[in-house]
Amino acid sequence: MRCAFLSLSLIAAALSGTSGCAHRSGVPHRGDTAPPVVREEFIFEQGPTPACHASTIIETAQGLVAAWFAGTQERAADVGIWLARHDGSRWSAPERVATGRMPDGTPCPCWNPVLFKPHGGPLMLFFKVGPRESEWWGEVQTSTDDARTWSAACRLPDGILGPIKNKPVQLADGAIISPSSTEEFRRGSRPKTVEVWQVHLELSSDGGQTWTKVGPIADPGGANVIQPTVLVHDDGRLQILCRSQVGRLQEAWSSDQGRTWSAIGPVELPNPDSGIDAVKLRDGRFLLVYNHSDEKGPNRRVLNVAVSADGRRWGAALVLENQPGEFSYPAVIQAADGLVHITYTWNRKRIKHVVINPAALTPRPIHAGQWPQ
Numbered sequence: 001m002r003c004a005f006l007s008l009s010l011i012a013a014a015l016s017g018t019s020g021c022a023h024r025s026g027v028p029h030r031g032d033t034a035p036p037v038v039r040e041e042f043i044f045e046q047g048p049t050p051a052c053h054a055s056t057i058i059e060t061a062q063g064l065v066a067a068w069f070a071g072t073q074e075r076a077a078d079v080g081i082w083l084a085r086h087d088g089s090r091w092s093a094p095e096r097v098a099t100g101r102m103p104d105g106t107p108c109p110c111w112n113p114v115l116f117k118p119h120g121g122p123l124m125l126f127f128k129v130g131p132r133e134s135e136w137w138g139e140v141q142t143s144t145d146d147a148r149t150w151s152a153a154c155r156l157p158d159g160i161l162g163p164i165k166n167k168p169v170q171l172a173d174g175a176i177i178s179p180s181s182t183e184e185f186r187r188g189s190r191p192k193t194v195e196v197w198q199v200h201l202e203l204s205s206d207g208g209q210t211w212t213k214v215g216p217i218a219d220p221g222g223a224n225v226i227q228p229t230v231l232v233h234d235d236g237r238l239q240i241l242c243r244s245q246v247g248r249l250q251e252a253w254s255s256d257q258g259r260t261w262s263a264i265g266p267v268e269l270p271n272p273d274s275g276i277d278a279v280k281l282r283d284g285r286f287l288l289v290y291n292h293s294d295e296k297g298p299n300r301r302v303l304n305v306a307v308s309a310d311g312r313r314w315g316a317a318l319v320l321e322n323q324p325g326e327f328s329y330p331a332v333i334q335a336a337d338g339l340v341h342i343t344y345t346w347n348r349k350r351i352k353h354v355v356i357n358p359a360a361l362t363p364r365p366i367h368a369g370q371w372p373q
Contacts, residue, residue, distance in 0.1 A: 037318070044084065050072055052069070114126040118168075123147055136161060163202075167333070174207070176204040201258050214259060218264065227243045238257070239311045245273050272293045287306075292306075316371050318356065
């Protein structure tokens, strides 16, 4: 089945009101004395499933839309893609919008949804399907009514997974840069398998009708990187920041709209093998959401916001979470009114939504990867 992709310009709508668990509330402020957190809430108080993870968020003409995967537990066959809409006052009840099936019809899990709305076409919901990461394939479905109804899911071409966790970006000439990666097991020198993570990009110059794979990007340090997020610099260069298995974020750069890339190299910021996301703000700065910790494994108890003017030197701007538990897999956008919206996994039980006024962030220097006290 051939998927037809069209694109639609991102129309912005301001968010007002709260729902769920609104811990803080207020109105947008400007200036250094204003509190940076405008609002924080849960998208749902009691989820329809025991577990949830890996949210995505977008702004449409009708308000915000968020999606995530949920089910009994990650990798369970009943895990599907769930979605909620914000009407300006509250989040709608979660509804299931995608289910995974093996070619023979057997149920299998869905993973890592990504919402994206390119210029001139419908809202797109990308997600992965398969029993485990090494066996994923990509699917996509579209909506012409801002996520109220959806087309049937369409499988992407072999070798094209779609955005693996974070949103694509669309350049001024219409080219779409979709950040992707693979997680494979290969036979090692000893009689055992070796896990190999690699980042690649998927490019489209026709609004998503066709895709070209670029990469995998060279990783000479063996950092094992996945789940890139893309930043577009004013001089036209592209930068990706990636999750890694070596305790630090990794990056690569492109000067030709993503067709070729520098080798993967380390960034000063730590990474505990956990997902990140970033966005370019309209004031020219870059905002990154990540777990500022070099503790590997499931320890994702600290979730942070950093800001940079050049994508290289990052300043400590905000601590979103610092308590026992798991706070992970952030997604971040800037809305039409200038506020920044972040969603993330909250203890695998809920999806949390935080609204930030970026003008109120006052970054402090991060020296040698240490978050300032």
